[in-house]
Amino acid sequence: MDSVDRVTVAKASRTAGQFFGRQRELKSLRADIGRAGLDTMAGRKGTRPRVLLIAGRPGSGRSALAGELVGQLAGDYPDGVLRARLTTPGGGRVPVERTARELLGALGVPAPAGAGEDELTELVREALAGRRTLLFLDDAVDAEQVDPLLPDISECLVVATSTGPLTGIPDVRPCTLGGLDTGSAVELLGRFAGAVRITVDPRTAETLAEECGGQPAALVLLGGWLAARPMLSVADVTQQLRNLPDEAEETEAVRPLARAFRFVYGTLPQPAARILRLLALAPAGLADAHTASALAGCSVSAARSTLEDFVALGLLRTRGELFEVPGCLAPLLRALMESQDRAAEVQLARARMLERTVRLLQSCRAITDPEGSAARRKLAGLPRTLRFPNAPAAAEWLRLREPVLLASARLAVEDGELDTLARRLVAALVRALSTHRGAEAAAPELYGLHQLVLGVAERRGLHRERAAALLNLADLDARTGRTRDALTRYRAALDAGRAANDPYATGRATESVGGAYQELGDWQRACDWYGRALSQRQARGELADESRLYGRLGSVHTYAGRYGEALRSWRAAVAGYRRLGDLPGQARALSEVARVQEYAGRPEESLRTCTEAVEWARRAGDERLQAALHLRLADTLERLGDSAAARLHRGSAERLLADSRSAYEIRGVSAED
Known part of the structure; x- marks a missing residue:
């Protein structure tokens, strides 16, 4: 499982009545908590938590023992229990970066989109500092998965399970598990098969437990099989299990579980x-x-x-x-x-599963559209089992299955043979997450999904999709302060857009490169790239984008102190908005002209321009913009020494803002920038 569960003391995962034996191991593990560590023996204060390791083969009950231990200790850790599984069902290792993100999510700490392993693990350690938390890391492959997640305080406790020792983590002694003792194994078998069967033939039950090597997983399988067949005895299953031939590839260690599984599987319809x-x-x-x-x-x-x-x-x-x-x-x-x-049948089954997931995600998003919309009409045509009763139900479905859906997208892309379905799945998941959680809240997950799209696009040579994925990733990089990474991706998106002959991607990437240079304070390069983007928009007759780019050029010139160029750019923006009939845009651009005039030491011109901007804002019916402009006029008049006129304009602003909490923020670019 890829998810992480935060368990409070009251909800500690402890299954009463389902744990058998292992009392000696439990006692040893609890005693190991208080054992003096290497730091203590050296006279130093411990700076890292005690790590309790439970080692054993799959099916030996190592996770059950760890869960029981965690349940017994949870009361000693008031800040709760964190649990993470470090191995995928296919046996692959879960990247430390993914585990760290999940732990941060469980702790309620925002994880920056696109952050690397070192940054995320540092955030985990910082979040755990000052807490008394129990960390349960299940099925670790090696020490490299565990060590970066260890808190830097000794007040926490880490319980880990693994197949073998975690070489590299100091002061860890593994508690190695074999099979259950005979009494506990028989008790576990009776829990599933029924106590009467065990009571009437205890010797055969012991024999069956020995055949299973005392492995809990094998005993559970055979006990469940007996429970489904009340007319058969323990002797019947013991005899049939003995008659089952061995498989050549089964080693002595895995044979008990493998034989029990083959026996149960062989009786299924x-x-x-x-x-x-x-x-x-x-x-x-x-x-x-x-x-x-x-x-x-x-x-x-x-x-x-x-x-x-x-x-x-x-x-x-x-x-x-x-x-x-x-x-x-x-x-x-x-x-x-x-x-x-057959491979073709397996691929068909995988395709059916992905297609079903895509349809559920489309339904999950469509339920949020208004009644009567095209999406809702299409939704009504789906089978009832694929529809959600309302938007909250769809949001809850998405929340509960998010780790599974993300894993499904990763597996679909890794498979490489169903790329069309994989792209549809990722697109549907992006839309569903953005709709129900919002793009900002879902940014870390969206970052990973855009990386998947990029991988497919590069593998298939899909230049348009590669450009789109690079632009999305670069935008997220820019939002989290990784401006140079964003710049590299914007340039790559520009190349991909050109290869795809996609004017939208090319124009968007060109403008974004200018934005990255502006963020870095490189005004000359920012002007150069904005100029290129402006030329592209002018060639295509895109007047709205042309006006906006004039505004961006005006902003950069203003930052660079080139007020003459800034005024020319902002006046060009004013002319563009006038041709478009965009009154609010015209008013905002005029307000920026007034700002530049004031910076240039021309306050009287600034007053006239700002007064004109107020009039256009009034015609546009934008009271918040009018109020902001009145406040600007008041500030300018104060600097000119006309306090009476300044008070009049402040009074006008207060009346306009009577029903608002804050003044309108005047920006040199549109809201979408």
Whole structure:
């Protein structure tokens, strides 16, 4: 799972009655918390938290033991519990950058869009400073995933699980797990299969526990299988399991779980077995009825019923409204799918799943449109299972499934064989996130999605889409202060726009390069690039953009102290807005002319121009703009020593702003800039 859950003390994840044995390990881990570390023995105050490592193979119950320990300790950490899984269902490592973003989200700390690993991990450590928090890092691949996330204070505690030792993190002793002791293994088997079966044949139950190597995952599978067949005994399953031939590729360590899984899988009806295999494609190892329905090509109701049956058999776990493939079973499912399903069938199933996800995302966004709109009419034609009752329900669906949807987009792009669907999925997800969360709030996620689009565009040689992705990424870089990175991307977008012969992308990139140079204070280059953008707009007769660019040139000339050039540019902007009939634009441009005249030491001219601007604002009916201009007039009159006239203009501004909280901000460029 790619998501991170912040768990308060009252909600600590501890499943009462579902944990068996491991009392010796629990006692050892708790004792290890208070053990003197290397710093203490050296006479130094510890600066890093204690790291408790639980090592064991998948299926050994390492996550369950860690969860039980976290549940017991949660009360000692008033700032709550943070949980993150560091391995994908396919066995790949989760990048530290992604884990850090998820932890920051759980802590309620904004993560800058496009920030790198070092910056994000530093933010995590800063957010945890001064807190007493328990950090649960599940299924770490190596120390490089864990070490950057460790807080710089000793008051926190880290519980990590891994297959082996985390070499590189000092002062960590792994608690290595084998199988459960016989008594606990039999008790776990009886929890699922029923106590009576164990009571009437305890010796056979012990034999079955030994066949499973005491591995909790294997015992859960066989216990669930017995629970579904009340007429069979423990001896029946023990005999059938013994008769199951070994597979050559199964090592001694993984054989108990692999045999138990093969046994249970072999008894499934063919349609259910196919659904189970195809769940290896579920993004982030999480699926719902829609995912299973699309993968298998069956109805949503049939898929939901099958998933619930899998939960009863121990093949899946529930996580809220979703069904989770246990990490220990994910590689077994994938191996089965690759051996039993043709590649074309697997690709078709993946395409159906992506298409279903796209339609759900389109429905999620369309529900926010007004009644009677084209999107709502199209939405009404969709099956009921693909429609949302209202916008809040759609927003909640998106919130709960956001990690799965992001994982789905990443997997679709990585696959490389369904790029058209992948592009549609990313586009639909961008629109849904922007609609329900807002572009500003969703910026970190949108940054990652634009990077995915860029990857597909470069792979397929799609210059227009490459230009669009680069422009979107550069805009986000610019907003977060990475102006030089933004400049590099704007230049690359310009090249892509030219290759695509796309005048919009070319013009937008040219203007944005000028904006980046303006932000860097390089006035000469800013003027040069704005001039190029202006020439492009003039050649295409785009008068509104031409007027706006004259305003941007005027602003740069003003910053550079070239007041003559600034006045010429702003007057050209005034003329353009006049031809367009844009009265507010004309008034704003005139106000900037007045500002430059004042900077140039011509206050009387500035007063006349500002008075003219007030008149145009009045004609436009823009009272806030009128008020701002009156205030400017008052400031100018004060500097000229005419306090009485200044008071009159301030009074006019106050009357105009009686129903407003603040004056209108006069800007030299349009709001969209």
